[in-house]
Amino acid sequence: MNAAHIGASGGDISGMKDMGEASGPLLRVGGVTKLYGGRVGCRDVSFDLWPGEVMGIVGESGSGKSTLLSCLAGHLAPDQGRVIYGGRDTVAMAETERRHLGRTDWAFVHQNPRDGLRMGVSAGGNVGERLMAVGARHYGAIRETAEDWLGRVEIDPGRIDDRPRQFSGGMQQRLQIARNLVTGPKLVFMDEPTGGLDVSVQARLLDLLRGLVRRMGLSAVIVTHDLAVVRLLADRLMVMKGGNVVESGLTDQVLDDPRHAYTQLLVSSVLQV
Numbered sequence: 001m002n003a004a005h006i007g008a009s010g011g012d013i014s015g016m017k018d019m020g021e022a023s024g025p026l027l028r029v030g031g032v033t034k035l036y037g038g039r040v041g042c043r044d045v046s047f048d049l050w051p052g053e054v055m056g057i058v059g060e061s062g063s064g065k066s067t068l069l070s071c072l073a074g075h076l077a078p079d080q081g082r083v084i085y086g087g088r089d090t091v092a093m094a095e096t097e098r099r100h101l102g103r104t105d106w107a108f109v110h111q112n113p114r115d116g117l118r119m120g121v122s123a124g125g126n127v128g129e130r131l132m133a134v135g136a137r138h139y140g141a142i143r144e145t146a147e148d149w150l151g152r153v154e155i156d157p158g159r160i161d162d163r164p165r166q167f168s169g170g171m172q173q174r175l176q177i178a179r180n181l182v183t184g185p186k187l188v189f190m191d192e193p194t195g196g197l198d199v200s201v202q203a204r205l206l207d208l209l210r211g212l213v214r215r216m217g218l219s220a221v222i223v224t225h226d227l228a229v230v231r232l233l234a235d236r237l238m239v240m241k242g243g244n245v246v247e248s249g250l251t252d253q254v255l256d257d258p259r260h261a262y263t264q265l266l267v268s269s270v271l272q273v
């Protein structure tokens with residue numbers, strides 16, 4: 001997907017004229033740096049994300065994946081750099097505008113479904129709430145859409161009135177995905193979406209995610225330490241180490257022919273498991 005664009009991303013996003021145009025990148029990340037005191041969270045990260053493209057970010061624990069994702073999604077203010085969406089720098093945006101984007105154009109899937117769901121609200125309420133946040137008002141239509149979405153994420157629509165805590169971990173994660181996707185976001189951030197689940201549950205979730213991403217033509221940035229996740233979902237890959245991107249490229253290319261010694265180690269350590 002978008003192979004013609006691969007490699008077009010670079011460190012310098014100044015002087016680019018097509019920011020925000022329909023034919024241009026959906027997200028332009030330039031020189032994003034976040035320090036925690038003297039410690040590097042992430043340093044000078046730049047890339048373009050094109051419509052319909054899935055970018056995977058991999059690396060060992062502490063490599064800076066979550067810090068970068070938080071900076072991109074506006075949960076954390078970078079010390080330097082720009083995150084251009086729709087022609088506007090979201091770093092410089094007012095908090096209220098960023099929150100609006102979070103309801104309309106963006107979605108964020110947390111590793112722990114408890115961070116992305118309202119545990120005291122029914123499954124249908126969790127999905128319906130997002131629709132209401134973007135203006136839906138008709139109760140019958142909201143409930144119908146919620147039922148449809150429960151089905152799409154393989155949850156029995158008959159359980160629409162159950163609370164998430166009555167669901168298994170895998171079901172909770174699928175409900176979180178339904179809550180996030182029901183409004184048709186343009187860009188989805190995912191932080192270890194299959195983390196903390198049993199292997200068989202992970203496989204089913206991955207399969208479901210892959211289907212949804214492809215069918216909806218979603219653009220996504222997915223953080224994971226699991227190379228199987230990026231192999232299945234990501235068009236392109238960035239490998240992080242010590243807060244820096246050490247290698248990037250088409251997923252299959254990077255995984256099948258890793259250039260950087262660290263990526264070679266990551267790939268070979270998976271093969272040895």
Ligand SMILES: Nc1ncnc2c1ncn2[C@@H]1O[C@H](COP(=O)(O)OP(=O)(O)OP(=O)(O)O)[C@@H](O)[C@H]1O
Pocket residue numbers: 036039040041042059060061062063064065066067068225
């Ligand atoms: N709130 C914080 N305060 C201080 N240092 C932090 C904070 N959050 C992260 N760091 C440091 O920033 C670096 C990158 O951490 P980060 O959590 O982004 O990595 P990660 O690749 O997401 O790791 P994991 O896979 O374990 O979540 C690490 O050295 C970490 O110790």
